[in-house]
Amino acid sequence: MTAILLIDDHSLFRAGIAMVLANGIPQVQILEAASLEQALGLQQISPALILLDVQLHGMNGLEGISLLRQKWPPTRVVMVSAYDMPDRIEQARERGAVGFISKTAQPERLLLSVKDLLPHFSTSNDSVMMSPRGQVAYQLALTPRQQEVLNLLGEGLSNKMIGRRLHLSEHTVRGHVQATLGVLAVSSRAEAVFVARRKGLIL
CATH class of the missing domain: 3.40.50.2300 (Response regulator)
Known part of the structure; x- marks a missing residue:
């Protein structure tokens, strides 16, 4: 257990x-x-x-x-x-x-x-990836799904559009967005995108 x-x-x-x-x-x-x-x-x-x-x-x-x-x-x-x-x-x-x-x-x-x-809920054990500049960037607690959501936030998509892209309900997307903001220790979507780009997590 x-x-x-x-x-x-x-x-x-x-x-x-x-x-x-x-x-x-x-x-x-x-x-x-x-x-x-x-x-x-x-x-x-x-x-x-x-x-x-x-x-x-x-x-x-x-x-x-x-x-x-x-x-x-x-x-x-x-x-x-x-x-x-x-x-x-x-x-x-x-x-x-x-x-x-x-x-x-x-x-x-x-x-x-x-x-x-939790291991049996998450599909990835990778905690490190390479940034576009070739530097090591830590994904921290970002799960594969949160990384997808973060990428789409970087494209400026709304929760509704992210839901359509990922085939998720808007309510579920909202939860993933809030969890992602918590991992990045930010309080807004714009700040999340700024921090993620600075850390090399998204382009």
Whole structure:
């Protein structure tokens, strides 16, 4: 059974997220820890995904990323925060986190982001690609579908047009767009395109 580990010192948030994930993703085991120290002490588990709060009592999330990846090398670590902190998010990515999820995201958007990051939902393990300038550009947590959506955003298409192109409902496209904005740590479509071009993710 796929396991997801939630590391957050707010018990109400953990309970809420655990309920959303358990109801939205079949056959998933939700594990919880109130601190990094508690998480690192867990034995006989191998989570596929770790949702890690940026701001924790004791050792904070940024400091713990490398330790978590040492303990569980195949595991994907995603930073979670109620605040949009581009500098922290960038630091987290540099230390090995694959993306960022906002605590303020709607439940369906959070579910979509988590599903995209789970191995049996995602079809690609590639996290690196080459930019047009020949430099290495990190896709972070972008899934193949999110990359398609990002490419079409770069063409200036609306959600309705993206849906027609990808044979998806407009509602589904909206969810993918919001998840993509979260991964890129931006708040608008225009900013997403600007950041993606700067990072070499799209032409």
